[in-house]
Amino acid sequence: AQSVTQPDIHITVSEGASLELRCNYSYGATPYLFWYVQSPGQGLQLLLKYFSGDTLVQGIKGFEAEFKRSQSSFNLRKPSVHWSDAAEYFCAVGGMNTGFQKLVFGTGTRLLVSP
């Protein structure tokens, strides 16, 4: 079965420090991979996506993610975190096994930014 694991429930990062949020997936075919961000009381906003091609993808707000097929990972990174990045982050996987459009989401990682 398809699944997404985000092993960190909470992460605290100092403002200006670098960030890496982990995402591991289980998927029997070529995956489509996504990162979404959710601010309190809001819907989910797409940060970036990977469908094919270059395994390092750039997104909005200075985020990037790298697809590593050998490790079944799609970790999200940002070189310098801003206080406004405090939010919950969700990794999701989709593709042929789930009819392309359906996504399986991880349980999320809550990012706290300390001054």
Place this chain on the structure above:
Amino acid sequence: DAGITQSPRYKITETGRQVTLMCHQTWSHSYMFWYRQDLGHGLRLIYYSAAADITDKGEVPDGYVVSRSKTENFPLTLESATRSQTSVYFCASSEREQYFGPGTRLTVT
């Protein structure tokens, strides 16, 4: 404005009552989805639709009914609300990547 909207944003209802959550998108996306979000569970798919008049169950469909007579609308009905259906409900639409509405916070008392 173009986008995806949900109504109401907040709803309190009593056990056993029927309640309908509305979702409207202006992009003419083929696919639409309903999720519920609960602490510790992330987002779970309730129902989805590939086009008007085509719907299918997701991971947690029990107690919910959907319809899609028009491409732009995808209402979700709780036929007889239960306390376990207290949650935040998100609608999304998609052609490739999913775009989410702002959510409806539903409380069943």
